[in-house]
Each structure stands twice: as C-alpha cells, then as structure tokens.
Amino acid sequence: MPPLKKLKEAFARVIRIDASSATVLLTEAPAPKVRDRKTGEIAKDAMSGEALMTVVAKGSGCGGHA
Numbered sequence: 001m002p003p004l005k006k007l008k009e010a011f012a013r014v015i016r017i018d019a020s021s022a023t024v025l026l027t028e029a030p031a032p033k034v035r036d037r038k039t040g041e042i043a044k045d046a047m048s049g050e051a052l053m054t055v056v057a058k059g060s061g062c063g064g065h066a
Contacts, residue, residue, distance in 0.1 A: 025057055026057070027057050027058075028056045028058075030055050032051050032052070032053060032054070033051070
C-alpha cells in the first residue's frame with residue numbers, strides 16, 4: 001500500500017462523542033462586589049479585609065440565562 005494511502009486511512013477514523021449532556025459555561029471578568037450602590041462602597045472580607053469579587057456565570061446547565 002502506498003504511504004499516502006496509509007496516512008489517509010489513519011486520519012479517516014471517526015470517534016463518536018455523545019455531546020447531548022455537554023455543559024457550556026461562560027463567565028465575565030471578576031469585578032469588585034459593591035456593598036452599597038448609593039455610596040459605591042466595596043464589600044470586604046470580614047477576616048482579611050480584602051475586597052470581595054463577583055463573577056457572573058452564563059450558559060447552559062449553570063442556572064444562568066444565556
């Protein structure tokens with residue numbers, strides 16, 4: 001068998017994947033969590049004092065709205 005034909009046969013295999021239960025998750029960049037919208041105060045961790053961050057997730061299967 002010519003080498004080119006062997007190469008074509010090697011790459012002609014089909015691998016079937018069931019994607020019916022696949023989940024897609026998209027997130028926005030983290031943003032500081034606002035404690036008080038009127039004053040713009042940022043929420044802080046009670047123990048460390050570090051600013052808390054909010055991540056918004058959107059997608060199929062995550063409870064968000066795509």
